[in-house]
Amino acid sequence: MRHTLPLAPQFYVTAPQPCPYLDGRMERKLFTALQGEQAAELNDALSKQGFRRSQNVLYRPSCTECSACLSARIRVADFKPSKSQRRAIRRNTDLTRRTRAPWATEEQYDLFRHYLDDRHADGGMADMDVFEFAAMIEETPIKSRVIEYSAPDEDGGKSLAAVCLTDVLDDGLSMVYSFYDPARAGDSLGTYVILNHIDLAREAGLPYVYLGYWVPGSPKMAYKARFSALEIYTGGRWTELADPAAFSSEPHPLSNDPIAEQVAQITLPHAAPVRR
Template identity: 40%
Template sequence: MTAPASLRIPLFLTPELPCNYLPDRLARTAFVGSEVPMSAELYAALMRQGFRRSGSHVYRPHCAGCQACIPVRIPVADFRPSRSQRRNLAQNADLAVGWERPALAEDHYQLYERYISQRHADGEMYPPSRDQAEQFLLADWSATRLLTLRHDQQLLAVLVADVADDGLSAVYSFFAPEQTRRGLGVRAVLALIERARSAGLPYVYLGYYIADCRKMNYKADYQPQQHFRDGEWQTVRD
C-alpha cells in the first residue's frame, strides 16, 4: 500500500484491533514506513492528506467499511468564536499565553503526570513516565512548540503543536484537572487559532473528528471548518 501517488510513500498496515473510540468497531491503521526519512516538510505534506503523528510515528486510519475518523482543520481567517467561546475568553482573561521550545521542563511533566493519572488512568498512557511523555509528544524531526497557559506563573495548561508551512497542528493538550470551570482545553485551542492568525498561517489542524465519540466530537464547536473527504478538503458549517 502507498500514500497518494504524488508523495510515493510506502505504508504498512496494522492488524485489526478493537477501536479505542467506537466500542462496536474494529480499527486498522496505516503507518509511514520506518525507512522513510521523515522531516517537518514531508510531514506537512502528509498532514494535508489526512495524516497525523504520535511521537515520531506518522499514521492515518485505514478501517474497512468505516470512515468515522474525519481529518479536520480550521480556516483561521474565517473563524469566529461562538458565544460560549467568547465567555471562555472572558473568564480566562487573567491567563498568560506562552509559546515555548519543546523541551519538557519539570512543571510541564508534573502537569502531564497529574492529568494522565486523574483523567486517563484507564488508558494506554497510564502509568505516565517522563520517557513515555517525550516519546508520545515529541519527534526529533518535527518543528514543535508548547503553547502554555499560566496564572501568576503557575502552569495550568499545555497544548503541544507542530508548526507547518500552512498552519499549526494540535498534537495533544493536557491541563490542571481540578480547574474544570475554566474550560482550559477550549482556551488552549482558541489560543492556538490566535497564534496561527498572528503568524499569518491559514489553518489550524485539529486531528480527527468522530461524531459518535464524546472525546472527539468537541471539534465540531470550532466553525467554520474543513473536512478531508474523498481526497480533498471541503468546507462544512454547523
C-alpha cells in the same frame, strides 16, 4: 561523503486493536516513518491528506469497515467565536502564554499525569511514564513547539495550567496533543487553548489550525464540531462541515478502498516514488 535518506516512504498497516473512540469497534492505522532531511516537506504534504504525527511516525486511520474518523481543521480567516467560546476567553484572562522548544520538564509531566489520572485513567496513554512522555515531546524531526499556559499561584509565582505540543506546518498549526489542569475544567481550558492557537496562526499568517480527528458518535470528540469554519477531510478533499448530524459513524463493508489503492492515491512532495 555525506549521505542522505531518499524520500521514498514505505507504508505499513497496524494490526487491529480496540478503537479508543467508538465502543465495540476495532481500529487500524496506515503509517509511515518520518525521517530524513525532507521530513518537514513530507509532514506538510501528508497533513493536508488527513495524516497526523506521533513522534517520528505519520499515521491515518484505515479501518476495514469504518470511516468515522475525519481529520479536522479550522479555517482561521473565517472563524468567528460563539458566545460560549467568548466566555471561555474571558474566564482565562489570568493565563500567560510561553512558547518553548520541544523539551520535556518535570512540571509538564506532573500536569500530564494529573490530567490523565482524572480524565483518561483507562485510556491508552494511562501507563505512560516520564521517559515515554519525554519521547512524545522531544522526538520530533520537524519544527515543533511546546505552548505553555500559566496562571498565578498562591505564592505569587506561576504554575502550569495547560500545555500543547504544536507542530508548525507550511499552512498552519497542528495541535499534536494538549492537556490541562482538570481542577480548571469549568474554565473550558481545552477550548481556550484551541482559540489561542487560532490567534497564534492568525498572527503568523497561517491559514489553518489542525485539530486531529473529529469522530461523529464519539462524545470525546463532539467539541470539535462546535468551532465555526471547520473543514473535514473526506473523499480525498477538504470540505466545510455544514451539518455534523449528516455524518454517520455506522460501519459499512464498502467504507474504505483496499490499502494498495489508498497508498496509490497519496500525493508526496516533489512527486517522490511510493514504496509499498
